[in-house]
Structures are given as structure tokens and as C-alpha cells.
Amino acid sequence: xxxxxxxxxxxxxxxxxxxEMVVFQPQGxxxxxxxxLINWSIWWMLLVVVVVFALFAYIVWKYRDRPERQGEEPPxxxxxxxxxxxxxxxxxxxxxxxxxxxxxxxxxxxxxxxGYENEKPLVIHVTSADxxxxxxxxxxxxxxxxxxxxxxxxxxxxxxxSASTMQSFWVPALAGQKYTxxxxxxxxxxxxxxxxxxxGRNTNFNxxxxxxxxxxxxxxxxxxxxxxxxxxxxxxxxxxxEKYEQLLLPTHLGRLTFVDTHLQWVNHADPHSKTYTNPExxxxxxxxxxxxxxxxxxxxxxxxxxxxxxxxxxxxGGEHHGH
Amino acid sequence: xxxxxxxxxxGGDPLLVGSQIAIVLTVVAIVVGLTYxxxxxxxxxxxxxxxxxxxxGIMYILSGVLMFFRGGIDGLLMKAQTARPEMNFLxxxxxxxIFTTHGVIMILxxxxxxxxxxxxxxxxxQIGARDVAFPQLNALSFWLFFSGAMLFNxxxxxxxxxxxxxxxxxxxxxxxxxxxxxxxYYAIALQIAGLGTLMTGINFIVTILKxxxxxxxxxxxxxxxxxxxxxxxxxxxxxPIFTVALALMxxxxxYGTHFFTLSSGGSDMLWANLFWLWGHPxxxxxxxxxxxxxxxxxxxxxxKTLFGYTSMVVxxxxxxxxxxxxxxxxxxTMDAGPAVNSFFSITTMLIAVPTGVKIFNWLFTMRxxxxxxxxxxxxxxxxxxNFVIGGVTGVMLAMAAADYQYHNTLFLVAHFHYVLIPGVxxxxxxxxxxxxxxMFGFMLNEKLGKYHFWLFVIGFNVTFMPMFFLGLKxxxxxxxxxxxxxxxxxxxxxxxxxxxxxxxGFAVFCYxxxxxxxxxxxxxxxxxxxxxxxxxxxASPVQFYNFAVVPEVKQLDAFWHMKKRGETLTLKESxxxxxxxxxxxxxxxxxxxxxGITGFFLVFEAHIAAAVAAIGIVIGLVIRSFDYNDGxxxxxxxxxxTERTWRNVEGGTENHVG
Ligand code: HEM
Ligand SMILES: [Cu+2]
Ligand SMILES: [Cu+2]
Numbered sequence: 001x002x003x004x005x006x007x008x009x010x011x012x013x014x015x016x017x018x019x020e021m022v023v024f025q026p027q028g029x030x031x032x033x034x035x036x037l038i039n040w041s042i043w044w045m046l047l048v049v050v051v052v053f054a055l056f057a058y059i060v061w062k063y064r065d066r067p068e069r070q071g072e073e074p075p076x077x078x079x080x081x082x083x084x085x086x087x088x089x090x091x092x093x094x095x096x097x098x099x100x101x102x103x104x105x106x107x108x109x110x111x112x113x114x115g116y117e118n119e120k121p122l123v124i125h126v127t128s129a130d131x132x133x134x135x136x137x138x139x140x141x142x143x144x145x146x147x148x149x150x151x152x153x154x155x156x157x158x159x160x161x162s163a164s165t166m167q168s169f170w171v172p173a174l175a176g177q178k179y180t181x182x183x184x185x186x187x188x189x190x191x192x193x194x195x196x197x198x199x200g201r202n203t204n205f206n207x208x209x210x211x212x213x214x215x216x217x218x219x220x221x222x223x224x225x226x227x228x229x230x231x232x233x234x235x236x237x238x239x240x241x242e243k244y245e246q247l248l249l250p251t252h253l254g255r256l257t258f259v260d261t262h263l264q265w266v267n268h269a270d271p272h273s274k275t276y277t278n279p280e281x282x283x284x285x286x287x288x289x290x291x292x293x294x295x296x297x298x299x300x301x302x303x304x305x306x307x308x309x310x311x312x313x314x315x316x317g318g319e320h321h322g323h
Numbered sequence: 324x325x326x327x328x329x330x331x332x333x334g335g336d337p338l339l340v341g342s343q344i345a346i347v348l349t350v351v352a353i354v355v356g357l358t359y360x361x362x363x364x365x366x367x368x369x370x371x372x373x374x375x376x377x378x379x380g381i382m383y384i385l386s387g388v389l390m391f392f393r394g395g396i397d398g399l400l401m402k403a404q405t406a407r408p409e410m411n412f413l414x415x416x417x418x419x420x421i422f423t424t425h426g427v428i429m430i431l432x433x434x435x436x437x438x439x440x441x442x443x444x445x446x447x448x449q450i451g452a453r454d455v456a457f458p459q460l461n462a463l464s465f466w467l468f469f470s471g472a473m474l475f476n477x478x479x480x481x482x483x484x485x486x487x488x489x490x491x492x493x494x495x496x497x498x499x500x501x502x503x504x505x506x507x508y509y510a511i512a513l514q515i516a517g518l519g520t521l522m523t524g525i526n527f528i529v530t531i532l533k534x535x536x537x538x539x540x541x542x543x544x545x546x547x548x549x550x551x552x553x554x555x556x557x558x559x560x561x562x563p564i565f566t567v568a569l570a571l572m573x574x575x576x577x578y579g580t581h582f583f584t585l586s587s588g589g590s591d592m593l594w595a596n597l598f599w600l601w602g603h604p605x606x607x608x609x610x611x612x613x614x615x616x617x618x619x620x621x622x623x624x625x626x627k628t629l630f631g632y633t634s635m636v637v638x639x640x641x642x643x644x645x646x647x648x649x650x651x652x653x654x655x656t657m658d659a660g661p662a663v664n665s666f667f668s669i670t671t672m673l674i675a676v677p678t679g680v681k682i683f684n685w686l687f688t689m690r691x692x693x694x695x696x697x698x699x700x701x702x703x704x705x706x707x708x709n710f711v712i713g714g715v716t717g718v719m720l721a722m723a724a725a726d727y728q729y730h731n732t733l734f735l736v737a738h739f740h741y742v743l744i745p746g747v748x749x750x751x752x753x754x755x756x757x758x759x760x761x762m763f764g765f766m767l768n769e770k771l772g773k774y775h776f777w778l779f780v781i782g783f784n785v786t787f788m789p790m791f792f793l794g795l796k797x798x799x800x801x802x803x804x805x806x807x808x809x810x811x812x813x814x815x816x817x818x819x820x821x822x823x824x825x826x827x828g829f830a831v832f833c834y835x836x837x838x839x840x841x842x843x844x845x846x847x848x849x850x851x852x853x854x855x856x857x858x859x860x861x862a863s864p865v866q867f868y869n870f871a872v873v874p875e876v877k878q879l880d881a882f883w884h885m886k887k888r889g890e891t892l893t894l895k896e897s898x899x900x901x902x903x904x905x906x907x908x909x910x911x912x913x914x915x916x917x918x919g920i921t922g923f924f925l926v927f928e929a930h931i932a933a934a935v936a937a938i939g940i941v942i943g944l945v946i947r948s949f950d951y952n953d954g955x956x957x958x959x960x961x962x963x964x965t966e967r968t969w970r971n972v973e974g975g976t977e978n979h980v981g
Contacts, residue, residue, distance in 0.1 A: 020810070021795040023796075024795065034724055037722065038725050052682065056708060059689050060704060063625070064694050074693050079631035092676055095675065098722060099668065110661055176730075179658060181657075205492075206500075210801065211805070277585060279498060282500055282502055284483075286482055287331055287482040289498065289576070291502050
């Protein structure tokens with residue numbers, strides 16, 4: 001029996017060991033504080049598992065029915081106040097032991113990590129759309145799609161919103177996730193310990209293109225980062241309003257880079273920003289229902305007070321649909 | 324007005340066309356079979372119009388088996404698709420529809436009817452009642468549930484399935500991102516089924532509070548009855564929230580309101596809050612009755628009374644209370660702030676306390692007992708360690724900061740399957756093996772039962788254990804595929820193999836039902852397990868009026884102590900009086916049909932047709948209010964005749980006739 005068990009474990013190890021569990025390999029202070037919390041909880045949970053399993057195995061084995069016990073009448077026993085208090089109080093103590101670091105970590109994660117409190121963060125706006133990630137660097141005046149370069153060892157503040165459904169921004173190696181929501185802004189502080197490439201993705205289901213909604217976070221040395229910024233400024237095309245509206249259509253895109261950011265036309269975090277939806281492009285198989293027209297949709301020119309926008313709409317109108 | 328009939332069938336895919344053909348053939352086979360064997364009258368009199376709680380319970384259970392089949396196939400299809408990286412067995416759209424229908428069906432149309440079915444069969448018997456408080460309402464509950472379930476189930480071939488997850492989060496589930504009618508099914512079918520559930524809740528609260536046998540005070544009630552009472556209270560508290568949420572969803576999708584939309588000031592967060600305000604209590608609606616089943620089974624097969632009865636009751640009440648104030652743990656990542664997240668972390672972790680109390684009480688019920696390894700007991704035993712794994716990972720998820728790394732990953736999926744499968748499915752199996760002789764008068768085969776047990780439990784662990792590690796490696800839920808470079812492939816493959824073992828286990832269970840139905844011995848005693856509660860006091864299968872004479876209860880485990888005193892099967896003929904019973908009614912079935920038709924038209928946004936069909940609902944209500952039939956009496960002679968078939972009247976010995 002024991003040998004069988006050892007064999008099973010040995011068989012399973014390559015499955016688990018061969019793989020890296022990103023949650024246990026944090027590459028930044030935010031992710032690291034969560035890993036520490038998780039490790040702390042795992043010890044307590046292991047204790048619970050071991051105690052209950054042992055007690056369970058002991059009781060089931062010891063009090064099993066055997067032929068020689070036929071006819072034996074177990075004793076009447078209604079409970080034991082002392083025991084019941086014991087197994088109420090001990091779990092409460094464990095809950096307290098878990099609550100304290102949880103609350104502390106929760107508050108810490110809202111602030112810049114230790115050692116970076118006084119640093120001015122590099123602000124990057126994150127906009128999730130179907131099915132791509134858009135990153136705007138207002139200071140550098142750059143916009144990227146599906147990848148984001150950051151300097152390592154520098155405080156980065158992601159200001160996140162969504163141009164479409166509720167989505168979730170997650171770079172497990174660097175920090176825990178947070179939702180992005182239209183007409184709302186959420187914030188996430190991130191520091192990468194060292195240069196490297198980290199995978200990020202959306203975790204909140206948002207339709208057909210969800211599985212591939214990934215992006216790369218590339219942490220560079222400050223010099224590399226500066227160099228990249230200059231390069232982009234010289235080589236990348238300019239982002240136009242028309243181009244940006246095209247980006248928001250439900251598509252998969254590879255990596256893109258632009259000079260200028262979309263923030264000059266719209267910040268989707270603004271509660272009064274226009275709604276950028278294209279219901280007709282989401283028609284799939286199956287029976288189709290009625291779509292309702294909204295006056296605050298970006299394509300709806302009746303509430304549009306901007307002359308230039310009107311002109312733009314009229315000469316590119318048909319193009320929006322050809323995808 | 325309305326529907327483009329030529330477009331309602333979803334075509335193209337061989338899988339779908341295959342299912343459509345299979346459905347048509349099955350329906351034809353059923354109709355032909357019923358006609359050939361001249362069973363239409365029997366079906367109508369004995370089942371479709373019945374108000375007998377035992378038969379309604381059996382119909383619920385049958386629906387549960389059927390829906391487990393459907394939900395299980397969905398699960399297997401998902402496992403097949405993710406068995407290898409970058410597979411093209413299902414495309415994204417199909418995968419999305421399948422996990423959505425899987426989740427909804429497993430929780431609302433599998434777990435719920437199984438448990439409500441067992442509640443229906445067992446609770447009136449356990450409290451010594453002749454039926455539930457409102458028998459016709461009970462039939463209406465079942466038929467509305469069934470109507471909703473069928474409406475939901477046809478979606479994948481008629482019009483397209485909902486595809487926004489069982490949580491149906493907005494704005495994704497709104498017209499802005501899902502213009503197909505699939506998600507209308509969610510809004511309408513769940514509304515119809517939910518009405519039935521709400522009525523069940525009311526019915527059981529009244530039944531348990533008002534119809535207990537003389538002497539049975541609240542603290543002498545069997546534990547399953549206690550959990551049913553508390554569950555019913557949660558149903559009545561939580562389901563109206565879902566009713567409202569679904570109504571708002573219907574307005575948004577059908578009539579262009581903007582409660583949850585992106586545009587015109589709708590709030591996606593409002594949906595998430597309303598959904599989980601119902602959704603979390605819903606989890607306890609299915610888990611509490613399961614706890615009750617385990618309590619009965621463990622006490623019976625340890626041959627001891629339940630350890631710490633009072634603390635068990637306090638724990639259930641505590642869990643029910645806490646279940647109402649934890650809903651935010653489903654979206655810690657929505658950034659409500661550290662104070663809010665701290666509060667909900669604490670309330671969530673606190674649920675572990677009463678749950679732990681229950682686990683230890685069960686363990687100490689077995690201590691000093693004489694543990695008999697019947698199939699029912701095996702399920703209860705396997706529950707303990709497996710559920711503990713679900714529980715401790717639940718505590719890990721409850722810690723909001725840690726949840727930032729687990730949220731929406733397969734770690735979460737593994738966790739809730741470790742809670743729902745041991746907690747609900749094991750309990751249902753335990754309950755079925757345990758109460759089967761009471762329902763049908765024969766037992767399920769114990770040997771097949773053990774094959775079923777081992778295959779299912781091993782398959783379950785092999786399927787879901789790898790998912791914990793996949794989640795920690797960064798694999799997210801609801802993704803139809805993953806890349807070969809991700810390194811997820813080996814664990815996904817193991818998990819897929821596990822699901823096949825699991826499926827074989829379930830197949831053995833279905834075979835067991837068939838085998839036992841054909842071949843099992845029919846002359847089982849009315850009390851084959853030497854059990855403790857009142858349902859074992861009367862015949863198996865139970866005669867339609869349940870008890871010839873309502874028993875008098877003196878203490879907990881009433882039947883056990885009656886047996887000790889030797890007073891169970893003696894029945895004085897002079898004590899028998901005529902019994903008042905409710906009459907059958909076709910109205911609940913009629914209501915289900917008109918609700919189903921109205922729902923169908925609403926799904927297809929044919930508003931005028933729906934309005935016309937809804938007149939049928941009003942007609943049903945009117946007919947009901949002019950219904951003066953208040954039942955009939957069973958004569959003393961008939962009772963005597965029935966009772967003689969299974970026991971000796973007037974001080975006879977305790978041998979049971981088959
Ligand atoms: C019978 C074996 C089962 C298998 C093989 C199975 C498999 C799965 C899989 C593969 C997923 C989706 C993972 C993903 O997100 O990609 C899933 C989701 C889910 N399962 Fe199961 N499952 C089983 C039983 C159950 C049971 C018994 C329940 C409930 C009582 C259940 C409830 C759910 C729910 C609620 C979801 C989430 C659906 C969603 O994301 O909207 N499952 N299951
Ligand atoms: Cu929000
Ligand atoms: Cu919950």
C-alpha cells in the first residue's frame with residue numbers, strides 16, 4: 001500500500017514539478033506580498049487537512065463494523081459541550097490568524113510598494129477593448145496595443161478602464177488582478193524587480209475572442225526603455241481618430257505602436273464619455289434579436305456638437321462596418 | 324407578427340444536427356411507445372396530474388438524472404476540447420455556449436431538482452405528515468420548474484444557447500454585445516423555473532412549521548428536516564432578488580431599457596451585485612439539504628444518534644445567516660476598496676467555523692459507533708475528506724488579497740467543483756441509495772453501487788485536482804483553448820482522462836437503476852437499514868396516505884426508540900379513521916404548458932404572440948380561483964386492506980410481508 005502510494009507520488013511529480021507555478025514565482029513586490037500571504041495560508045490549511053484526515057482515518061478504521069461486532073449496540077451519546085466549544089474556538093483562532101495578514105496586505109496593495117513611496121510613478125493608461133489591450137503613455141505621448149514596455153525597478157501606475165465589457169487586467173508575475181470597467185477608473189501599482197518579459201491577460205470572460213486576449217509586459221533597463229521611446233517617436237505612425245475607432249471594433253490584432261494617444265479624443269474612464277459599441281458586429285450564429293439605438297453612442301451624430309467629428313463621420317461612415 | 328420560423332433551428336454543425344435528429348427520434352419513440360402500450364391514461368392519471376408529494380419527488384429526481392446527463396455531456400465536451408492545446412474540436416462560440424449551459428443546468432436543473440426531489444419524498448414522511456401543506460401548489464412548483472428546464476434545454480438547437488456564462492454578467496449579456504436571442508433563454512427560462520422554486524420554499528416552510536406529528540417539537544426534528552426548513556427560508560429570502568434581476572434583464576434585452584448597459588447610464592456592477600446576492604445563498608440552498616442527508620446517513624450507519632444535535636442546528640442557522648453577507652467575495656477585484664474587501668473576507672472565512680463544527684460532529688458521530696460500509700455510507704464517508712479540500716481552498720479564496728491571484732482561474736473552478744460535487748452530488752447519491760427502497764420498494768444493487776462509487780470518486784479527483792495547479796500556473800477559466808508553449812498540456816490531459824473515469828462511474832449508476840428495476844428483490848422490509856426516523860416506520864413503497872395513524876413523537880430519532888420499546892408495527896384497527904386527501908389536478912400541468920409557450924414567444928421577441936399566450940396563464944388562474952374541489956376521504960376499509968398487505972394488524976408479530 002505504502003509503496004503504491006510512493007509510486008503514485010513519483011509518477012505525479014514530473015507533472016507538477018516540471019511546471020512553474022507563476023503564482024509562486026513573483027517578480028515584483030506586489031505579487032511577492034501576495035505569495036507570502038498565500039504561503040502563510042497554505043501552512044494553516046495543511047494543518048487543518050492533516051488533522052481532519054488523520055482523525056477521519058483513525059475513526060473510520062477503528063470503529064468499522066467487523067463480523068465479531070455483530071449485534072453490538074453503540075452507546076447513546078448526545079454530544080459534549082467541551083469538545084464542541086474546542087472545535088468552535090480553534091477555527092476562530094485560525095480565521096484570526098489569516099485575517100490579520102489579509103487585511104494588512106489589502107491595504108498595502110493600494111499603495112506604492114515599500115521603497116517606492118516617494119517616487120513619481122510612470123503613469124500608463126490601460127484600456128481593454130474587444131479583444132485587445134491598449135496602453136497609452138501620456139508623458140511619452142505613445143500608444144501601444146497588446147504589449148507594454150516599462151522600466152524595471154521603477155514605480156508604474158496603471159490607470160485602467162474598458163472601452164467595452166467588464167474585463168480583468170492580470171499580470172500574475174507582477175501583481176494581482178483588477179477589473180477594468182467602462183466609464184470608471186481602477187488603479188494598480190506595479191513594480192518589476194528586474195528586466196524580463198511577463199505574460200499578462202484578461203481573466204474576465206468577454207465573448208468569442210476571450211481566450212487569446214493576452215499581452216506582454218516587457219520590463220527593460222531605464223536606458224533601454226528611453227531608447228525604445230525615442231525609437232517609437234521616430235518610426236511609429238501617428239494615431240488618428242479614425243484609426244483609433246477602428247481599433248475598438250471587435251477584432252484580434254497583433255502588436256501595434258503609435259505616436260500620440262487616444263486620450264485626446266476620449267478617456268473611457270470619464271463617466272460622460274461616449275459609448276463605443278457596435279452591436280451589429282457581434283451577430284453570430286443563431287436567431288437574431290432586436291438591437292436598440294442609443295443616443296450616447298459614438299456613431300450617433302445627433303448629439304454630437306463637434307463640427308470636425310461630424311465631417312469625419314460622414315466621409316468614413318461606410319468603412320466602420322467592413323471588417 | 325414575429326418569428327421567422329425557417330430560421331429558428333441552429334444548423335450547420337454535425338454535432339448539432341446529430342442532436343436534433345436524436346431529439347426527434349427520442350420524442351417519436353416515446354410517443355409511439357406510450358400509444359402502443361396504451362399508457363397515455365396511466366401517464367395522465369398517475370403522474371401528470373398527481374399532487375402526491377412522493378410522486379412529485381420522483382419526477383424531480385428523474386429530471387435531475389436527465390439533467391445530470393445533459394450537464395455531464397457538456398462537461399465532457401469541454402474536457403475533450405481542452406485535452407490537448409490548440410484543439411479545434413469546439414470553436415470559441417460553442418465552448419462559450421457549453422460552459423454556460425453546463426453551469427446553469429448543473430446548479431439549477433440538476434442539483435436543485437435532485438435535492439428538492441428528495442425533500443419532497445422524505446420530509447413529509449419524516450415529520451409524520453400526509454402530504455405537504457399545499458399539494459397542488461407543489462405540483463405547480465414541479466411543472467413550472469420542468470417547463471423552465473425544458474425551455475432552457477432546447478436552446479442549443481432552437482435559436483442558439485446563452486453564451487455569457489452561468490453568471491451572465493452584463494454588459495456582455497446585454498444586446499450591445501450579445502444581439503442573438505440566446506441570452507433571452509437565460510432570462511426567461513430561469514424566471515419560470517425560479518417561480519417554481521420560490522413556491523417550493525414557501526410550501527416547505529409552512530409544511531414543516533405546521534404539519535409535524537404531535538410531540539415533534541422543533542428540536543426533535545430529524546436533521547434533514549431542519550436543513551430543509553432553513554433552506555426554504557433562504558429560498559424565500561434570496562430568490563426574489565433573482566426574480567427582480569432577471570426581470571430587469573428581460574426589460575434590458577427585450578424592451579431596450581438600460582439598467583445594466585454600457586450606454587445611457589446603465590451599471591454592470593448592479594447586475595454583479597444582484598446576481599451574487601442571490602447566487603451565493605443559492606450555493607447554500609443546494610449544500611444545506613446535502614448536509615442534512617449526510618447527517619441522516621451517518622447516524623443510521625454508525626448506529627448512533629447524531630453527535631451535537633443542538634450545535635448542528637445552530638451551525639445551519641449560522642451558515643444561513645452568513646451566506647447572506649458574503650456575496651462580494653465573488654468580485655473582490657472590482658476595486659470596492661480594502662475596507663469592503665476586508666469585511667467580506669472576514670464574513671466569508673467565518674463560514675468555515677460552523678462548517679468545521681459540522682465536520683467534527685459527523686466524525687464524532689462515527690466515533691464509538693459501528694460503521695457499516697453500505698454504498699450510501701461510502702458516499703458520506705468520501706464526502707468528508709473531499710469536502711475538506713473544497714473547504715480549505717475556499718478559505719484561501721476568501722482572503723481577498725490572495726484572491727487577486729486566484730480569481731477567474733481554474734483554481735477557482737477546481738475549488739467549487741470540490742465543494743459542489745462532494746457536497747451535493749455525493750449527497751444526492753447517498754440519499755438515493757439510502758431512500759431508494761422507500762421510494763420504490765426495492766434496493767439499488769449494492770455491488771454495482773460500489774463500482775459506481777469508486778469510479779466516480781477516483782474520476783472526480785483525477786479530473787479536478789490538476790485544475791488547482793493549472794490555476795496556479797495561470798490558466799484561466801472559460802478559455803476554450805491554450806497554447807502549446809503555456810506548459811498546461813500534461814495536466815489538462817490528466818484532467819480529461821479523469822473525466823472519462825467519472826463518466827463511466829455515472830454510466831454504472833444509470834445501469835444500476837436499470838438493473839435494479841428489472842432484477843432486484845421486491846420483498847424488502849419497510850426498514851431495511853434499521854434506521855432511526857419516521858419515514859422508515861411506514862410501508863415501502865409508501866402507501867399514498869403515508870401513515871394509517873399519525874405517530875406520536877416522544878424524542879429525537881423517534882422511530883429508533885419506538886423499535887426499542889417494541890411499539891412500531893402494532894396497529895389497533897379501532898384507531899384507524901378515514902383520511903382526508905387532496906384530489907389530483909391537471910391545472911399545474913396546464914400552467915406549465917402555457918408558461919412554456921409564453922416563454923418561448925418571449926425568447927423569440929414575438930411580443931404579441933407572447934401576450935396572447937399569456938392570456939392562457941390568466942385563464943388558469945381564474946379556473947383555479949373557482950376550484951371548489953377540496954379533496955376526498957379514504958375509507959377505513961380501504962386503509963385496513965392496504966395496511967394488511969404489509970403488516971399484521973392488531974398486535975401481530977413484526978414480520979413484514981413483501
Ligand atoms: C460531471 C462532471 C463535471 C465535469 C467534467 C465538469 C467540468 C467543468 C468544466 C470543464 C468547466 C469549465 C471550465 C472552464 O471555465 O473552462 C465547468 C464549469 C462549471 N461547472 Fe462543472 N463539471 C462537472 C460537474 C459539475 C457539477 C456537478 C456542477 C454543479 C453542481 C458543476 C458546476 C459548474 C459551474 C457552475 C461551472 C461554471 C460555468 C461558468 O463558467 O459559467 N459542474 N465544469
Ligand atoms: Cu465599476
Ligand atoms: Cu459565494
